[in-house]
Amino acid sequence: MIVGIDLGTTNSAVAVWQDGVPHLVPNALGELLTPSAISMSRDGATLVGAAALDRMATDPANTAISFKRNMGNDREVLLARKEWRAEDLSALVLRSLCDDVEAHTGSRPTEAVITVPAYFNDRQRKATRRAGELAGLEVRRLINEPTAAALAFGLQDQEDREPFLVFDLGGGTFDVSIVEKFEGVVEVRASAGDNRLGGDDFNEVLAALMKPLVDPEGLLAKLDAPRREAMLLRAAEAARRQLSTADNATFAVTIDDRRLEAPVTADAFERACEALLRRLREPVVRALRDCAFEVSELGDIVLVGGATRMPVVRKAITRMFGRFPNSTVHPDHAVALGAAIQAGLAARDAALEEIRISDVCPFTLGVDTIERDQFGGYHHGVFSPIIDRNTPVPISRMGNYRTVQDNQKEILFNIYQGEAREVSGNILLGSIKVPVPPRPAGEATADVRFTYDSSGLLEVDVTVNQTGLTRNIVIVDEADRPSEKEIAARRAELAKLKFHPREEAENVALMARAERAYEDFIGDERRIVGQWITDFAGALESQDHRRIAEARQVLTERLDTIDASAPL
Missing domain, CATH: 3.30.420.40 (ATPase, nucleotide binding domain)
Incomplete structure (x- = not known):
């Protein structure tokens, strides 16, 4: 059955x-x-x-x-x-x-x-x-x-x-x-x-709003934290349900046979929830x-x-x-x-x-790559989408990649799911490595084909164009849990990001805005925004304040243009 x-x-x-x-x-x-x-x-x-x-x-x-x-x-x-x-x-x-x-x-x-x-x-x-x-x-x-x-x-x-x-x-x-x-x-x-x-978040907002009003004497502070929070959330759930059919509700909790209550209006609740409603x-x-x-x-x-x-x-x-x-x-x-x-x-x-x-593929699928900016600098761990989110499934798509070093002997493709520009913000699904003939940088190439179905199965085929060698991986189960040593190594790598020279608040805010725009688009628009990000990152790494100021103005104007085209 x-x-x-x-x-x-x-x-x-x-x-x-x-x-x-x-x-x-x-x-x-x-x-x-x-x-x-x-x-x-x-x-x-x-x-x-x-x-x-x-x-x-x-x-x-x-x-x-x-x-x-x-x-x-x-x-x-x-x-x-x-x-x-x-x-x-x-x-x-x-x-x-x-x-x-x-x-x-x-x-x-x-x-x-x-x-x-x-x-x-x-x-x-x-x-x-x-x-x-x-x-x-x-x-x-x-x-x-x-x-x-x-x-x-x-x-x-x-x-x-x-x-x-x-x-x-x-x-x-x-x-x-x-x-x-x-x-x-x-x-x-x-x-x-x-x-x-979800509704739980609205309950938390209502509980935070009403806690000082329902308990001005601080009686709830005498309870242990889990019980106190549980009582407040239960009261918030009840009051929220009342507000679904009326303009006023009573927020009430009982402590040692003493009932604590306070009125709440729909207007007050709506004002408290403004941030959630914007989301x-x-x-x-x-x-x-x-x-x-x-x-x-x-x-x-x-x-x-x-x-x-x-x-x-x-x-x-x-x-x-x-x-x-x-x-x-x-x-x-x-x-x-x-x-x-x-x-x-x-x-x-x-x-x-x-x-x-x-149905559609809910998240973008791709691999990590190295990109070069307009100033000749290299950026590692950049996400390269192969199947964009909201592509109808089943689907099969291919991307082409090339070596970045002279006499490189192999290419490692790490497979990711997510929307972030840097792969550290996405989910690693698996890895596949292929040997390539040692040649000058860019002359050894490989085709990477992703095939994805409605059950969530992802098949990855990598073919080296110069030799015809093909490697395949089918991702159906989550990888084994990393060892403590591997976790520590990853945390150490992430910690390095905290000491990037891009520390000025204005630049940090603009880069965050650009990355959100990258996540909001797919296809050609996403690739264009991605290149904007790469160019701005190159200007930041130059530590030339004039160049950074010019790049910041250009990127801001470009983002203003695409924001103005939002459908709502």
């Missing part, structure tokens, strides 16, 4: 494809949403869902929430004297969802389609897949959350749809996808997002740029994720797009229903024979 699972930061849901339609499966409490919370009781029992969430305020030391934000990194949580990684805790949530399906249908799931944020990188996706395997599931596919929501939206009436934007703001992540549906094909044109922005714009602009769309070309703005219920968010969206968003899909259910549709596709259900889905 195959199911579709929305593994969320705040809540999770599971759905099955039956009788030609997707159905959400209720949990043991009859609810369609299960809190993504785990708690270990003193007697060794493991609590999942609402029961675990209830213990967050009373026993935060043995309770974990929002652990999805740590998916793919080495951070661990101590529960009941045992260290747990995010995928371990996620596996417990997945297992609980499978228990609910078995209780509801009489059959236990063995396969699943699991959703992930569109902007999850390679490590995060593989950690999610491991979580499914730990739960006893064969993960047939990982599908991007806004893509799943687009499936649910697109199947409402089976009609073709002009490009629409899925605005997915959940508990811990924010994703944007621009999608078209034409003749049974649901095609994702572009995705962007922020993996550190919602950046992924939207990036997605529109990547697929060369104007806001006026979008047919609908589809809201997904529980955090889109907040009036402050809906007001920001309305201002951003100049129109009211579409609220016809259930923000909490759309992703799970779309996952169930994908599960039906995976099971080759006859009712879905005419539906196909086309």
Whole structure:
């Protein structure tokens, strides 16, 4: 049996494809949403869902929430004297969802389609897949959350749809996808997002706003920090939900049978959230740029994720797009229903024979290179994209590279995923080395072909043009954890960057602005911005103040020009 699972930061849901339609499966409490919370009781029992969430305020030391934000990194949580990684805790949530399906249908799931944020990188996706395997599931596919929501939206009436934007703001992540549906094909044109922005962040802002107002006597200071923060965040969540339906709410906590409370208005909350609301714009602009769309070309703005219920968010969206968003899909259910549709596709259900889905590569893939600036200086560790983000997959692209030293005997290609100009800011996926004939610099060349599919598999082929020698690497699993010696060596290399001569605040700010512009574009525009960065870096390294001042003025004027062309 195959199911579709929305593994969320705040809540999770599971759905099955039956009788030609997707159905959400209720949990043991009859609810369609299960809190993504785990708690270990003193007697060794493991609590999942609402029961675990209830213990967050009373026993935060043995309770974990929002652990999805740590998916793919080495951070661990101590529960009941045992260290747990995010995928371990996620596996417990997945297992609980499978228990609910078995209780509801009489059959236990063995396969699943699991959703992930569109902007999850390679490590995060593989950690999610491991979580499914730990739960006893064969993960047939990982599908991007806004893509799943687009499936649910697109199947409402089976009609073709002009490009629409899925605005997915959940508990811990924010994703944007621009999608078209034409003749049974649901095609994702572009995705962007922020993996550190969600309803949890709005709770933290509200808690910080209300803490001094609700507790002027400082009674909360007597509690240990984990319990204090848990109580404040729980109160913030409750108040935020009130503000979703009213202009006023009460922020309240109870300490030793004493209730502390203070009123909060929607206007005060909106003012406190201004910085978060501004962050919602950046992924939207990036997605529109990547697929060369104007806001006026979008047919609908589809809201997904529980955090889109907040009036402050809906007001920001309305201002951003100049129109009211579409609220016809259930923000909490759309992703799970779309996952169930994908599960039906995976099971080759006859009712879905005419539906196909086309996705995109979420991050840019490339190799590290050495570039020469206009003053003859060399810059190491520069990212050279081969497959740009938001390229439709499956895709195969090739780049050509040459030696930089006389009589060079080999070329090492380090393979990276990310958007940063310097590879130190991206994720290393693997390496491949090829011998080349010793010749003058630039005369030995190699073609590097990247082939990437929708499952996240990346195949890299390197061919030396002078000898025909070909080497191949398939990247499907995360590399082994580096040794402590390797970690120390890498930290030492990174530390060198802190003592670069480019220390003047004006130059640092301009370089940061240029690098953000590099991340915002793809294709020819990205390469042009990249060359601007290389030229400015060369001027900085010359330490000639006049040359630096001239280069700074030129770069500023160029960046002003491209900023003026932003679609919003």
